[in-house]
Amino acid sequence: MSHEVLAPIDRRRAHRALSDQPIPRSDLTTLLHAAHLAPSCANNQPWRFIVVNAEPELSQLKEHLSAGNYWAEPSPCIIAITSKSDLDCQIPDGREYHAFGCGMAAMNLMLQATELGLIAHPIAGYRQAPIKPLLRVPEAYAVLALVVLGFPSDDHTLLSEKHRQDERSARQRDPLESVVGWNRFPLAESNPPS
Ligand SMILES: Cc1cc2nc3c(=O)[nH]c(=O)nc-3n(C[C@H](O)[C@H](O)[C@H](O)COP(=O)(O)O)c2cc1C
Known part of the structure; x- marks a missing residue:
């Protein structure tokens, strides 16, 4: 059995130690192309991406991130995923x-x-209201997520102690049995203990 797809799925992590090294335009185009190849209901392609890699927009966008997302500061590019x-x-x-x-x-x-070789860390921790006018997002759209991009950095000194530990920790997931039901809904929720 081939594990060619599982290997990069396993390698992807939401790391936080980012370098400020610019990301080549060709890499960004490749990322957007990959995203746009996703399947969608009736091929509706509901995504609208905003690539934020220039000033002053990039710095202004970072001002609206939650305090816990301080680690995004060095990122040279953030992609906003919007839809309605x-x-x-x-x-x-x-x-x-x-x-x-x-x-x-x-x-x-x-x-x-x-x-x-890039880190691509999705975040929901930001204030949507000021980001929408900043990026000229029409009122009816939601900014569903930001993907913070950057090449990895060896310098972990910017990270909090918890995030420094997270960088090195093994992936955390609930046991597969707790989220999979075979021929019925996973047991714990369909049969609450009496
Ligand atoms: C929709 C979404 C929102 C997230 N928001 C944040 C965030 O605001 N800040 C953060 O540091 N990580 C955020 N994450 C990253 C998750 O914490 C991370 O994916 C999860 O802990 C699993 O770790 P892994 O991606 O390394 O397997 C978010 C992930 C997703 C999918």
Whole structure:
């Protein structure tokens, strides 16, 4: 059995020690191409990306990150993933697919970044309200995530002690059995203990 796909999936991590080295335009184009190859409901392609790699926008964007995302400061490029509900399937029983599609596009982008030797760290920790006018995002759209990009840095001195430990720690995941049900919903939630 081939593990060619699993290997880069396993290598990708949400690391935080970033260098400020610029990312070549050709690498950024490759990331966007990978993201745009993601599947989407009825091929609606609900993603709208904003590549932020120039001043003053980049510094201004960083001003609106949550304090815990201080580590993004050296990043030479942040990609905003934006969308809105009516860009994708809206099924009358309540299912909406735009964020699902954007998530798959984000994953393609992050895996391609890993292959290019880049860190691509998704974040939700930012103030959306000031970011929208800064990046000229129309009111109806949501900024679903920012992907903080950068080449890895050996210098961990900028990181908090917790984040320094996270850089070296093994990946944390709940046991597979707790999130997978075979032929029925995973047991713990479908059969709460009486
Ligand atoms: C939607 C989303 C939002 C996230 N927001 C943040 C964030 O604001 N700050 C942060 O440091 N990491 C953030 N992360 C990264 C996760 O903490 C990280 O992916 C998770 O701990 C698993 O680690 P791994 O990606 O190295 O496997 C976010 C990830 C996702 C998918």
